[in-house]
Structures are given as structure tokens and as C-alpha cells.
Amino acid sequence: MLNFIYKNQTEILFGKGQMSEITSRLPENAKVLLLFGGGSIKKNGVYDQAMSALAGVDVIEFGGVEPNPTYETLMQAVASAKEHNVNFILAVGGGSVIDGAKFVAAAYNFAGEPWDILVKGAEFSNPLPIGAVLTLPATGSESNGNSVVTKKETSQKRAFSSPSVQPVFAVLDPEYTFSLPERQVSNGVVDAFVHVIEQYLTYPVNAPLQDRFAEGILQTLISEGPKALSEPQNYDVRANVMWSATMALNGLIGQGVPQDWSTHMIGHELTALYNLDHAQTLAIVLPALMHVQKEQKSIKIQQLGERVFGFNYSDEAEQIDKTIKAVQDFFEAMAVKTRLADYDLDEQAIDAVVNNLEKNELTTLGEHGDIDLAKVKQILALAL
Known part of the structure; x- marks a missing residue:
């Protein structure tokens, strides 16, 4: 067996009704960027449950993160996060949304060109903390530090990984997957x-x-x-x-x-x-x-x-x-x-x-x- 160092920081909230636990996991005076995809969470009730759980919390919404999230869209999310001075990201969706949240978290306080995080392995510091509500089991992104982003302009799909952008908690409610195509x-x-x-x-x-x-x-x-x-x-x-x-x-x-x-x-x-x-x-x-x-x-x-x-x-x-x-x-x-x-x-x-x-x-x-x-x-x- 090869040498290794292993730590998994993500708290898994598994099972029916666990969305109700998220507010107690947020930082004090949380200002949350709610990141989601094409809008299916507004049709299947997950959005309503999330907003109910976040009652009393200052929430900024950003929707439209694509499957295979694009750099172009995520940079808009970074701009929105900076404009509203958020201090936490809640990603509600599948692996693409959670991957996107990791890039936004890393880019938020990055002084250079954020694409360099993906193509040059540029170091970043003080990323925003992330929570995840999983609606599509596939990538495992809810409890790892991996992120894959596509740049439409150049047809490049690149990845980065850091434990610093691993979600601090993840809600895994199997009922959220019932309506998946x-x-x-x-x-x-x-x-x-x-x-x-x-x-x-x-x-x-x-x-x-x-x-x-x-x-x-x-x-x-x-x-x-x-x-x-x-x-x-x-x-x-x-x-x-x-x-x-x-x-x-x-x-x-x-x-x-x-x-x-x-x-x-x-x-x-x-x-x-x-x-x-x-x-x-x-x-x-x-x-x-x-x-x-x-x-x-x-x-x-x-x-x-x-x-x-x-x-x-x-x-x-x-x-x-x-x-x-x-x-x-x-x-x-x-x-x-x-x-x-x-x-x-x-x-x-x-x-x-x-x-x-x-x-x-x-x-x-x-x-x-x-x-x-x-x-x-x-x-x-x-x-x-």
C-alpha cells in the first residue's frame, strides 16, 4: 500500500428532511449566495424547502449554472458574489453546480486571472466556505475538493482540486432525486x-x-x-x-x-x-x-x-x-x-x-x- 494522508471535512446530513439542519451550519451573520442550475429545483420543491430553511437569512440568488459549468457563467456568479459581499455559498443541485460553487469560492478573493487557477494551478487563499444540497448523485463533488470547469471561448475543460473548497456540509436527501429524468x-x-x-x-x-x-x-x-x-x-x-x-x-x-x-x-x-x-x-x-x-x-x-x-x-x-x-x-x-x-x-x-x-x-x-x-x-x- 502506498503512503497517504486522509481527512474528509464534509459533514454529511443524510436522509429525509435533513434540509432543516442547514441554518445551524451557517456562519454568524451569514450572507448566502444561493447557486443553482436551470431551474428544476423550483419545479420539484427543493427550492421552496431551501428558502424555508433559510428563513431570516440574507440570500442572494444566482441561477443558470449549466451542466458542465462554464467559466463565462461562473465569472458572472463571482461578480454577483462580490457585489453583494456574500460570505457563504450554498450550492443546490448536482455536481456541476457544486463544482461551479468551488470555482466561485476560489475566485472570490483571487487577485489575478481566475482561469489560471484551472490551467496553471495558480494558488489562491481565503476561499468562501461552501455548503451543498445534492439533487443528482453522480460526481461525489459534495464531499471532495474537485472542480471541473469549461471555457466555451476556447473549448477547454479543465480541473482543479483543493481541500480548501471542499463543502463543509452536504445534505443528501434521496427524495430529491425522485423527479430526476x-x-x-x-x-x-x-x-x-x-x-x-x-x-x-x-x-x-x-x-x-x-x-x-x-x-x-x-x-x-x-x-x-x-x-x-x-x-x-x-x-x-x-x-x-x-x-x-x-x-x-x-x-x-x-x-x-x-x-x-x-x-x-x-x-x-x-x-x-x-x-x-x-x-x-x-x-x-x-x-x-x-x-x-x-x-x-x-x-x-x-x-x-x-x-x-x-x-x-x-x-x-x-x-x-x-x-x-x-x-x-x-x-x-x-x-x-x-x-x-x-x-x-x-x-x-x-x-x-x-x-x-x-x-x-x-x-x-x-x-x-x-x-x-x-x-x-x-x-x-x-x-x-
Whole structure:
């Protein structure tokens, strides 16, 4: 097992009715920027519950944060936050809104060009504190310090991470997910699944507890994900999916083990260029990447097949191929297509992704740093 330091500062308020707890977690004399997305929270009752819980608190609203939040919109939120001298951000929505809140928090007191936080790793200090009310389980953003932002002007999707912008609390009420469209449910399950894979499907370092944690999350998503589509009002199913997505990327299963993230890096470029849903890009890239990297990932792919999918083929090559096919079949069962052609993309998209990766200096991906641009082309060609 590799060395690690781990601390998770987010207080999880899990279950029905936990919104009522948020006011007691706010700073004294709170002036809150309420950040949200396209307005669905005003249709499903979450907005009303939030405003009821915030009764007596000075609240400034900023809506319109997009899926795959854009730098351009978030800079407007920064301006609004500064204009009203807010001292706390409450992000109500899915991972995009919470990611956006982290960027706003970091940019609020940043003296330079805020895009440098994402592209140059510029240091920032004294970010605004954040609370989160999760409405779409997927990214785990509610209890980690990660943020991904897209700049429309340049078709760049870049990330930063800092424990200083991790939410101080997060409300996880499974009932808030009952009204989600099927597409968002599907995407959320696939996203969480791939988050686990990025931390699990590398090479062994004698970390059996992390492996078992990861396998438990994967098994739960495989079991409960399809039920979330067929039984949208099932509280227990939604609770299990929500908690699995949080546990997939709150840092726990990634401690002391190598991590990959190449599927995400390649997928980000597909989103930035063609506005595909994040989970759609992951479903396209991962099975093909597993094929191309099956020699390097051989032991863990076989372990995935045995422990998660129940395969026990005597032939190593068959075990690997069946496991990769099972991953792809799971994505399809969650109604997320797994080919570039399914999204009307062809060879030109491959070249565009490779060019963007080169422009963003992302030319050595993977846990071994051995996925170069030629391999990216090979992966995407296999995903056509």
C-alpha cells in the first residue's frame, strides 16, 4: 500500500428532511449566495424547502449554472458574489453546480486571472466556505475538493482540486432525486461507476481493504442502478445509489493506491468539443481503453470479472474479454450508449480530441503515464 494522508471535512446530513439542519451550519451573520442550475429545483420543491430553511437569512440568488459549468457563467456568479459581499455559498443541485460553487469560492478573493487557477494551478487563499444540497448523485463533488470547469471561448475543460473548497456540509436527501429524468439517473450511475474504476482498475499494491470497498460500491451500483430507472420512487434504491456515488469519490477508496483518470481526461475533451454528457463520454472511452490497456491492467481486470461480475474463466484472455464486455453491457443496460457513432461522431472527432489534449499538454495519461496521443487515437478508433 502506498503512503497517504486522509481527512474528509464534509459533514454529511443524510436522509429525509435533513434540509432543516442547514441554518445551524451557517456562519454568524451569514450572507448566502444561493447557486443553482436551470431551474428544476423550483419545479420539484427543493427550492421552496431551501428558502424555508433559510428563513431570516440574507440570500442572494444566482441561477443558470449549466451542466458542465462554464467559466463565462461562473465569472458572472463571482461578480454577483462580490457585489453583494456574500460570505457563504450554498450550492443546490448536482455536481456541476457544486463544482461551479468551488470555482466561485476560489475566485472570490483571487487577485489575478481566475482561469489560471484551472490551467496553471495558480494558488489562491481565503476561499468562501461552501455548503451543498445534492439533487443528482453522480460526481461525489459534495464531499471532495474537485472542480471541473469549461471555457466555451476556447473549448477547454479543465480541473482543479483543493481541500480548501471542499463543502463543509452536504445534505443528501434521496427524495430529491425522485423527479430526476431517466437520462440524469443513467448518467449519474455510470459516472459513479467509472469514478470507482479509475481508482481500482490499475495494478495491485496489496491494498485489499480499498479493493473490497471499491468492489462493494461497484456491486451496489450494478444492482441498484437499473432499479433506479424502473422504480423511480423507491426510497431505499435511491438512497443506496446516492450514498454509493458519494463514497465513490470522497477520497476513501483512492487512499494508498495508484489511480488512472485517463478515461476522464479523454472524455473531458469530447464534452468540451461536442457537448456530450460527461457520463456519455466515459461510457464511450472506458471499454475501449480497457481493451488497449488490458496487458497493463490484466490482474485487476481479471479480479473485477471474478469479484464483481462473478466470472471464473480458466483462460485469462477470455476472463478479460468477458469482463470488458460486461462493463460495456452495464452501461448499455443503464441506457448510456458506448460508441462514438451513437452520437454521430466519426474519425474527425478523434483528431479533434487528440489536438485538444496536445493543446492542453495532456500527452502522458494513465497510472503508468504510458497513454500517449497515439494510444488515445487507438482507443477512440476502437470506440467508433
